[in-house]
Amino acid sequence: MNKLPQLYPVELTPPDIASYRDGGTGIDYVHRFDSGAPGPHVLVTALVHGNEICGAIALDWLFKQKFRPARGVLTLAFCNVVAFQHFDASAPGDSRYMDEDFNRVWSPERLNGKGATVEVRRARELVPVVEAADLLLDIHSMQHKTPALTISGPLEKGRRLAREIAFPALVVSDEGHAGGRRMRDYGPFGDPAKPQNALLVECGQHWEKMSEAVAKETLVRFLAHAGIADSAWVKRHLPKKKPAPQRLVEVTHAITIKTPEFRFAADYRGLEVIPKRGSVLGHDGTEPVTTPYDDCVLIMPSRRLQPGQTAVRLGRYVE
Numbered sequence: 001m002n003k004l005p006q007l008y009p010v011e012l013t014p015p016d017i018a019s020y021r022d023g024g025t026g027i028d029y030v031h032r033f034d035s036g037a038p039g040p041h042v043l044v045t046a047l048v049h050g051n052e053i054c055g056a057i058a059l060d061w062l063f064k065q066k067f068r069p070a071r072g073v074l075t076l077a078f079c080n081v082v083a084f085q086h087f088d089a090s091a092p093g094d095s096r097y098m099d100e101d102f103n104r105v106w107s108p109e110r111l112n113g114k115g116a117t118v119e120v121r122r123a124r125e126l127v128p129v130v131e132a133a134d135l136l137l138d139i140h141s142m143q144h145k146t147p148a149l150t151i152s153g154p155l156e157k158g159r160r161l162a163r164e165i166a167f168p169a170l171v172v173s174d175e176g177h178a179g180g181r182r183m184r185d186y187g188p189f190g191d192p193a194k195p196q197n198a199l200l201v202e203c204g205q206h207w208e209k210m211s212e213a214v215a216k217e218t219l220v221r222f223l224a225h226a227g228i229a230d231s232a233w234v235k236r237h238l239p240k241k242k243p244a245p246q247r248l249v250e251v252t253h254a255i256t257i258k259t260p261e262f263r264f265a266a267d268y269r270g271l272e273v274i275p276k277r278g279s280v281l282g283h284d285g286t287e288p289v290t291t292p293y294d295d296c297v298l299i300m301p302s303r304r305l306q307p308g309q310t311a312v313r314l315g316r317y318v319e
């Protein structure tokens with residue numbers, strides 16, 4: 001993996017997850033709790049990216065409380081554990097993945113194809129886990145320090161779920177990446193005719209303390225909304241403060257990098273609103289990349305500027 005200069009301090013301590021290896025499901029780092037009572041099957045995933053620690057902290061927190069669903073089924077999964085095991089606080093950006101991005105391999109072509117990267121092999125192990133879920137919460141964090149946001153996917157059912165969870169305050173509705181399909185868009189989650197539904201939450205900067213609180217609050221709200229958590233437990237763990245009203249950004253363009261010489265015109269961090277259509281955001285080789293309309297919102301500009309990957313997504317506030 002390419003080395004990136006570190007812009008942000010590591011304020012979080014990665015949890016020791018070694019003891020979660022055998023969850024009794026036959027798949028390493030996957031645990032299942034069945035209440036025996038009717039209710040949805042909820043899957044919560046962490047470490048889809050090995051350097052995104054807040055989700056692992058939230059799951060570790062849930063395990064330590066011995067949380068059990070009051071209804072339905074709860075499955076907890078640490079995904080790219082191999083990458084996480086390579087986490088090094090002195091080079092914390094380097095453990096996002098081993099061979100390739102785990103969150104770009106969730107298409108039938110990749111899962112059933114010939115490739116056998118660390119990430120494809122782990123995804124194949126997790127396919128039955130993902131397919132068994134009615135509701136998925138996938139916990140992530142971001143390269144830059146910007147407010148937390150939920151990625152609802154392109155479908156109305158995803159937007160609806162984001163509104164029902166009502167936290168964090170920003171919802172980004174998007175189609176994903178040309179680089180490959182995400183887990184949150186896999187199979188029935190990406191099918192408007194199917195009831196299964198998924199959210200991906202970006203809890204803040206990868207190593208900022210705040211991301212831990214956002215991950216836990218999202219998790220509590222998600223379990224509460226699914227109806228599988230005991231209401232007294234929910235009450236005990238929900239912050240008293242009401243969440244801020246939500247806004248929704250609809251992503252219209254994903255800028256996919258074409259040349260090895262992509263560069264941004266400024267040090268964008270995300271959620272900047274560029275007032276004028278036609279403003280130059282950067283250049284891909286010699287070709288300028290411009291805003292397609294007024295009041296264009298930049299979503300998660302990347303520092304990993306490699307051909308085939310997404311440099312930034314562009315959207316506008318619709319709510």
Ligand SMILES: [Zn+2]
Binds near residue numbers: 048052141
């Ligand atoms: Zn991520």
